[in-house]
Amino acid sequence: MGGLERADKSMTEQQFDTLADILGLDTPDRVAAHDVIFDGIEATASAAAIADKLHKTDAAIRCAYVIHGPMEFRITVGHRDTHRPPGATSIAIGDTAHLVAHSTEGLISVRVTALPASRVDYYSGVITGYPVKDSRYQIGNGVRFSEDQVMVEEPRAASRWRPRY
Structure with missing residues (x-):
């Protein structure tokens, strides 16, 4: 990531990739959400919605499977x-x-x-x-x-x- 500090430390790159695969995100949506979550780039409405969906899915999976x-x-x-x-x-x-x-x-x-x-x-x-x-x-x-x-x-x-x- 070129020495940039991650904007969001609640999920790893591997977790992001897994969630994006589970949700079936296409490449443009995946890149936009990655930029928002990891690089701290200002979010468009659609990128913010996708990032929010990823966070909610992550929380639901953690709560259900990590007990x-x-x-x-x-x-x-x-x-x-x-x-x-x-x-x-x-x-x-x-x-x-x-x-x-x-x-x-x-x-x-x-x-x-x-x-x-x-x-x-x-x-x-x-x-x-x-x-x-x-x-x-x-x-x-x-x-x-x-x-x-x-x-x-x-x-x-x-x-x-x-x-x-």
């Missing part, structure tokens, strides 16, 4: 936690939940998209934010989690220092 399961997130509340017993938090579709990744201990923001079908099933959501670059947790990926994995408040330090004996 992080409950074993990838830390349980943040237990039966001995008197401040928040399991099941005490009400979570609705559209709410933002925060999960802690086992691999990085980073806080992942997730938009809830589906409620559990039964008491033993999981919530479903889509990752909307994650501070770690080049991680396996990408914005748009699907997530399955339980209520006891949701962080209700930001983590904080202990209230006072306690000497060890």
Whole structure:
């Protein structure tokens, strides 16, 4: 690309080519969308529509096929936690939940998209934010989690220092 900085870092060249093939874009549309997404060239109405369609298709595929399961997130509340017993938090579709990744201990923001079908099933959501670059947790990926994995408040330090004996 001649040393130019990519305008959009949400998809790679390979992902772009794959999506363009799936959508059956002809050469002029493919070139116009590539110029908008990767080179930051001002978009015509048709090129902007094609780029938007590519982004929406990318998001739909990520959400449907890249799903992080409950074993990838830390349980943040237990039966001995008197401040928040399991099941005490009400979570609705559209709410933002925060999960802690086992691999990085980073806080992942997730938009809830589906409620559990039964008491033993999981919530479903889509990752909307994650501070770690080049991680396996990408914005748009699907997530399955339980209520006891949701962080209700930001983590904080202990209230006072306690000497060890």
